[in-house]
Amino acid sequence: MPHSDPSEQELRWRQEVLRVNWSKRRAVFDFDQVEIVAAKDEEVERFCVQVGNDMDEWRQPRYKKMTCAVTQECSLSEHTLRILRRTFGEVTYGAS
Secondary structure, three states: OOOOOHHHOOEEEEOOEEEEOHHHHOOOOOOOOEEEOOOOHHHHHHHHHHHHOOOOOOOHHHHHHOEEEEEOOOOOOHHHHHHHHHHOOEEEEEEO
16 A cells, blocks of 8 residues: 655644644634645635635634744745735744
């Protein structure tokens, strides 16, 4: 049986953290922080639109307090980084 790449899985546990691959799930869910490891501008912008349109009264106020880490390997445009900064509280670029 072929072994799948863990980054391609929709859900996976890493220590005590459940990591969700939004590009596989394509739906908003409860989360505490965002880490963008490998994504294109269009995918990130689509994710931000979903978050911005989220009507959940518990989640919506939390987004502006969340940290969003973008890894160094993910080369997003400045436009997409601005969208992330408008969506989340703190955006760090170059985290690994």
